[in-house]
Amino acid sequence: MAPNSALNAVANYIMTKVLLSVVGPTAIGKTALSIQLAQHFKTEIISADSRQFYKELQIGTAAPTPIELSSAPHHFIKHISVETHYNVGAFENDAINVLTELFKTNNVVVMVGGSGLYVKVVTHGLDQFPEVDPSIREALNERFQVKGLQRLQEQLKELDPLSYQTIAIDNPHRVIRALEICIASGHPYSSFLDNNIATRDFKTLTIGLTAERSIIYDRINRRVDQMMTEGLLNEVKSLKSKQHLNALNTVGYKELFNYLDGEWDLEFAVSEIKKNTRRFAKRQLTWFKKNDSTLWFNWDTKISDIIARIERDIKTS
Structure with missing residues (x-):
């Protein structure tokens, strides 16, 4: 050199x-x-x-x-x-x-x-996520209180298998956040990552x-x-x-x-x-x-x- x-x-x-x-x-x-x-x-x-x-x-x-x-x-x-x-x-x-x-x-x-x-x-x-109607979060929180976390986990696994494998699945806040994005946008929560x-x-x-x-x-x-x-x-x-x-x-x-x-x-x-x-x-x-x-x-x-x-x-x- x-x-x-x-x-x-x-x-x-x-x-x-x-x-x-x-x-x-x-x-x-x-x-x-x-x-x-x-x-x-x-x-x-x-x-x-x-x-x-x-x-x-x-x-x-x-x-x-x-x-x-x-x-x-x-x-x-x-x-x-x-x-x-x-x-x-x-x-x-x-x-x-x-x-x-x-x-x-x-x-x-x-x-x-x-x-x-x-x-x-x-x-x-x-990451940038779409806006979510507050009623979606309210409904998910109510479902969590009535039916427990497992039902929400099962729904997330169906809507977004990748997020199910990577987020803190035992944390209700994280699960509800991922689900509300899936429901509001019609797309997996994981699809909005790294954007x-x-x-x-x-x-x-x-x-x-x-x-x-x-x-x-x-x-x-x-x-x-x-x-x-x-x-x-x-x-x-x-x-x-x-x-x-x-x-x-x-x-x-x-x-x-x-x-x-x-x-x-x-x-x-x-x-x-x-x-x-x-x-x-x-x-x-x-x-x-x-x-x-x-x-x-x-x-x-x-x-x-x-x-x-x-x-x-x-x-x-």
Whole structure:
């Protein structure tokens, strides 16, 4: 390479603003990888895990520990209360503002999280959906109250199989939102996704961690057992008076609320946490596998190999 060409390549490398987005199923090791990347690139981390936002949720969300938080600067970890109304649109605005500031002094920033929609709004922006007659939502909410969530899930599976496989199917708000779009438009909710890609002032390089399903499931089961040992039940007890809040309609919390309400015994509640977490991990992988440009690594890949690949991709972008 000629001297000037080499200098230009270095200049382009230095000037490129890169968001390293670390994704993958729960319990795969995303937090540890994000910290190692932040330390290597001497940068900061923004979280795109929608349940780690909440101050009151520590054990059940596997939020970074104080030691992990001290290992690299973090943003959007336990910054709001479960009583705060906070949605994906607000997060997009907040995250882009933080990134704008961070990129003034950093060429690389790390984003980590398993909440696919929250990752997507940072990298691509919010999708545009048709307006919905309020009566449709009212009717769906009434049906939910009378006939339960399963009936709505079955209807969504019929109208939009792809959304059934990828959204948080155990979350009534998400199911009703997808259904109201299907009914109002006559088209699948999933057909409106990725129709409004926003312009960003940075390049996104997505790093995915994965493993064989048996390994993922074993890691999940062991993590749940660890959470129980660390005091998850006491954490849930402290939130009993707030269990009606949407933020607490979350795997690990809703099952233990059923135990505290006398509906299940503790052993069954824990088994349901494991089962529902495994289902969530499957949906996460389905969602993240849609991105063909993701660089996938096995969960136990050496950090040096991952960094070498990232630096090679940045330099050739």
